[in-house]
Amino acid sequence: MIKAKKKFGQNFLKDKHYLEKISEAMPNTDNLVVEIGPGLGDLTEKLLEKRRVLAYEIDKDLCEILKEKFPNLNLKCGDVLEYWQKGSLAEEDYDLIANLPYYVATNIILRALRDPKCKNILVLIQKEVADKFSAKLGEKNYSSLAILASQVADVKKLFDIPPGAFVPAPKVTSSVIEFRKFKDSYDEEFAKFLKIAFANPRKTLKKNLSAVYKNFDPKEFGLADTIRPHQVDGSTFFRLFSALKERSEYGKRKKRDNS
Missing domain, CATH: 1.10.8.100 (rRNA adenine dimethylase, C-terminal domain)
Structure with a gap:
């Protein structure tokens, strides 16, 4: 069994109940799914049952495992933020669905909100960050993140996931949050x-x-x-x-x- 690497902020979601809940929360579209950080492929397997998937994985060791496990998966190995510098992550409209590493979650969400090709975002992130993106006027977590997101999308925090659902278990609670975009980008x-x-x-x-x-x-x-x-x-x-x-x-x- 491959060990999670701290430098990539890896915490693999293994609880089947929550994997199923994320799968069920997928936007009801025919868009391509872009998955960032598929890890060991537990969520990827669920996504492939329903939609076409383009996955980005930074860990070369995990890339080899994913290639063997999913021979037909459209997989790109490397830093997704570097790919984004060249343009959109896909040549067609897509929905971003991912278990994002905590250390890059905010950056990735903001980048997806700016990407005209990205139409919906469904991501698992640190609860504290999800609360900031979904905060309403007057709440203590209300900040520039909530305002920017609200300019581009309808934002809704769906459910929390406890540390024990992951291997290794993180020190904090996670949340699944969705952004249904009604605008291509923000200023x-x-x-x-x-x-x-x-x-x-x-x-x-x-x-x-x-x-x-x-x-x-x-x-x-x-x-x-x-x-x-x-x-x-x-x-x-x-x-x-x-x-x-x-x-x-x-x-x-x-x-x-x-x-």
Whole structure:
């Protein structure tokens, strides 16, 4: 039996009950399935029963096991993030379904939300990260991740999975979360803006944004000076972003005209 490798954040889901639950939660489409990190192939086997699968595996040892176990599997060996740098993960519309390593889960989800070819995302990730993506306005986990995701997809946390369902058992609880995309991608400039707005969640929105946007006045947008980032909804954030971006671009144009 191959041992899990810490450097790849491997925790193999072996519990048949939860493997079946993930399989049953698959989006009802005819899209290709892209699986990231198939590991020993326990979930892959379930996916292949229902759909065409393209799998990405970074571990060369696991690649050899998967090739032997699934001779007809469309398998790419290597870092999926490097593949993504060349474009989409597939030449056709696809649904991403995976048990993601905790250390790259956020990065992979954000990349999938930006990929126009990715239409749905169903992933198993650390509960803490799932709570951040699915948080609602005013909740303590509400952050830029929840706002970005809500701009692109309907987000729903489906169920938790205890550590004992994995080999080896992680130290934290995991969750399965789905993103049903209604938009191809999100604005990367808006993502950077949100990062500034949530730079210090305990500080006021005015304090955070004033670090970059000089003389920012929340009252101009109908907001109190004391309002904090987690108290502002996504549409208001986008309104702020659009107005401040236009103001910044106008200032740059004016400066060029006067030079």
